[in-house]
Amino acid sequence: MSLDWGGGLFGSGSALDELQRVGTRSRELPRDESDMELSEGSDLSMSAEEDEGEGERGGEEVEPTSDPMTNHVTQMCDLDNHMTRFPSPAAEEDDFIAEMLRANEPKDLPASAASAAPSRDMPRDRTSPTRYITLYSGMTLSRAKKYIKTTRLRTMQQEEESLKNHYGIDVSGIRQKLVGQKFDSSETCNTPNPTAGDTGNTRPKTASCDTSKIPADAFSDSRHRAGLLVSGIGSRDGHLWVEKLRPQKLLDLNGHSDRHKDILYWLSEWNSFIFQTPSQAVQFKAKQREKWLKKSGRIEDAVHAGSRGVYEEREARDRPQKRILLVHGEPGTGKTTACGVLARNLGFNTLEMNASDDRGSEAFRRGVLGPMRTHSVTSKDRPNCVILDEIDGADPIFIDKLVKLVQRDEKEELWHERKNRHKKTSAKDKLNTLISRPIICIANNLHGLLYKLRPHCRIVNYGRLSPAQSLRIVQNVFRTEMKLQKLTSKQNRFLADICNSTDGDIRQAINILQFGTPEADTANLVDKSALWNNIVSSLFSHVPVGKDRANHVENLCQRSLRCGEWNKLVFGAFSAYITCLSGAGNLTQLTNIAKLDDWYHLYDLANTLGSRDSYHPYTLAAFSLMFGSTTKNHVTNVETDYSLTNQTQTQKLRLNDIYSNIPVELRRYLNKETLLDDLGMFLDTMTRQQRGVTPEQMASLAESLTSLGVSLKKENVYNEISSKREDVYVFVPPVCDLSRAPDGQPRDTNSVFLESLYKILTPDPTLKRPGEFSQVQPNKRHVAAHDLARDPDPRTRGGPPPSSSTAKKPSKSSTLLDFFIKETVEITPSQVVRNEAKEQQDTLNTWVSYFEGYSNAVRRDLTWEQLWME
């Protein structure tokens, strides 16, 4: 029976949610009345039947519900329609309730018409779900309450049995306490005669007699407690603090502020492409063009150019260099929250796909490709931003497709670049397969499937939050929820305990907080003796002699069994014992350390073989017996092997990248396992910074690197220290630092060496494509250039008109044009000033060309006047 009830609760719970949702939806969308009547009616009749049975069992008085059901629902619909008239439901709720009361009065409670009036003045609970129950299911309030109460009671009893002491916190104890409270309140709620104050007033009344005297705060508090209970059962999301207090605004974001900045920076790099707010250089270019047009007497053209806006063409390369952002880190550090908040704040409409969605190839088309090209109806014209949450669990095909998308994008961009340089294309025929919207992937770890994706992503790491950081957040939460101005030291200690035991997982900490805070005697709620760091600390405390010794060991074993986090315990003890040793070390200590390995071995073996943990406590006891001392040591910061595994994985991944990049002919002779031993060292030495390298050496070095499939890439990276964007040379795959001295610093980047290597490995792209130039007939190009000069297309990229340069030096025209188009995109401030100054003067299109090999080479226009003057 009780099992059925559990199901019944969840069933009806979801029905309840459904009801609410219908309620809210009906405010937004006009709905067919009869339609609604049907569906609601059928839904409700079911729950009503259930209720009836329950009501009888509870011995509560039963209201006649069967007959007026349909009538009632129709009325409800009227109400709903009524509601749609109000734009903001929150403000109009009182009217709505009043309306509802009036509607209810004659049917349910004919006798209580008089008492309804005073009840309207009482403060009302706007969030309680119970109101909707009264409203929609047609039960009377007292029955609804009874119903909810009994269902809660039953599930709680069930849940209690399955609860364990996680994190040393006696959850079931708290639960019981709360249950007691709840009963008190609901009892008081039900004892006064149901006809008196029940018409629609649904707040749980702890004191129904003196309602008027209770301040608003107290109400919220009692309501809050009820909310606590509800959330404990998981019936409503909004009451979980984790969800309720999830940051919504930019300023609410906590934790890794520098990482948030990284994300923000990346997202804002999309601005010029998506929102078409131009970068300054482009803005200037456009202005210049307009001025120039005006000056040369073509006012219409200038106006035309102005009205057409600057950004006719959205350049593919206006996007961030890496089109995908990959955020990774521990659970509970705020990855998903930060991404969502930042994207929304920058004006995106976020579309999230997570592990709950099916992620095959079809889903990829729908969820990733779709949003690239469309706006969703509800997004109010905001561009989409796709957030692929929990991508490490996605189907391999999904990730493959993502990688292919990026690769296609890169190819396409290259193609556009080339095309743009030599032929003008309309903006329409591009951007077809380009990634046109930001894609953010979120994962817990980068290993496994994601290695293919990683090279194409900007990677942001959300590490573990420090206990201090998480404490600050948890304190904030506690203060807001409890409405406290200041925290007592006791409370602070309690919060610190929570933070220490959860290891930087904010979500976990807040969850514990929510279930562990109700009363002042917090000390009893956390079983401090079972917190792992406390156990580790007490391992190294004084060990009594004689009979107490056995008791001590027994006590330790019991406590560690209650804690159960063996890995943390043993590693904690392992990393702490040496620091707890006193003195310079004598033979016995060393012998003990050596002996300790027998115990580790036992633990390690039992753990690896997956045997039961019944022997684990004795490993800990061994620590205590060997190293327990009189000095009191408090162990605080304890490392586990987690970071080690993480680093090892990264290194493995790096090796894997290198291995898979080696050409097949050579790779078939290599063994992945011994790769680091022979080839790793070779690569490491070869890529090391060398001084005084001759060109021949460089050439042979480049040769051997190419034969291993290694290339050097130039990347424009944001440097956090100097807060500038800098060119950085990166080996692809990452062969550098393979066997860097463990305690050594990462090598300083000798950019001269790398630059020269880069030049050899990747020949200059402008020289690389001679074929394209030769295809164009010189005279044709000439004509085209003249056309341009006469009727300058606003889409041309060049700032100063290229016409004269081509006219003057036809032999060199093609390369010059190319060169200058490229150059003018990045205009230095000094040039800007100079150019603007020149613009003021009457131009006769006389060009003086300076020595071009020199990097400061500037082409400027002079008037005859100037020429003579100088």
Place this chain on the structure above:
Amino acid sequence: MSLWVDKHRPKSLDHVDYHQDISERFSALAATGDLPHLLVYGPSGAGKKTRVMGLLKKLYGPSVEKISTKSHKFVTPSKRELELGVICSAYHLEVTPSDMGNNDRLVIQQLLKETAETQQVDLNAKQRFKVVIINEADSLSRDAQAALRRTMEKYTKNIRLILLTNSTSNIIAPIRSRTLLVRVAAPTEQDIVNVLEKVAAKEHVDLENTKTLEKIASHSDRNLRKALLTLETLYTFAGSKTVSENTPIPTPDWEMVIGRIARELVSSRTPATLLAIRSLFYELLSHCIPPSTILKELTYRLIPVVPANLRVPLISAAATYEHRLKLGAKYIFHLEAFCAKVMVLLEE
């Protein structure tokens, strides 16, 4: 152009520089026109693959060197699609189990069946069977090896297997009994010097005397590939200068770190040293240096510096902890315990 290792790899069995007996045996095998399943084992850089390729060339002629990569698709029982790149020529194919991850049993079964069920189409082919080379066969899971053994017998008509592995210890007995075991031992230092001389002459490396080569050979752990790579590195950065005896041979950083650990162990025997060493161990492990390699290297470094009467107990301790390393998963415990043990030995 490619690396010297690749460039000067012997192209046939006749040109192999050392282990002539193996070459002769292989030649004899190829001459019979039939081939048993082979299990070729030996340390890395000894020339297993080179010899196997030579054997294939004897069997099928030069066209076996025309290789290409084909991707095979597999569907796991859980309907997941896998893709695996397989290197193959018209007569043979090569797989590496570590590419397949957890599904190696499935891949082995399907791939071998597929290959075995199609007969050799080419009438001009010298042999009726195809050869499947399995690299790193010791990393095949038990399941996969078990799947292999029946297949080996069932399809003998059409396929022959050549398993390449570093040691036979991870190969299950049924497979060992079905194969002809061929051991390719690591070349001696003299062998390495000979090869290095030959390559140096071909590449016109200026050498003062053969002492340099001997030095390289002694640093190479009798791994020919490593020796050749070292020679090339030295040559690249020596430039116009001659490669002399005094040219420092690049050693991997991790070896130097282990040397440091050994020194510290001997010089100061306190818990504080242990703490310092622990962080070094952590770094080594995080750089994917196998813990057993760390232990081995450390022991070798310690042996010359400890008193003679302690050497046996030292090695015995190393063996004990190595065993524990293999059994367990938390390496750092055992490495540290070994250090403590060494300290205790030295104190006593």
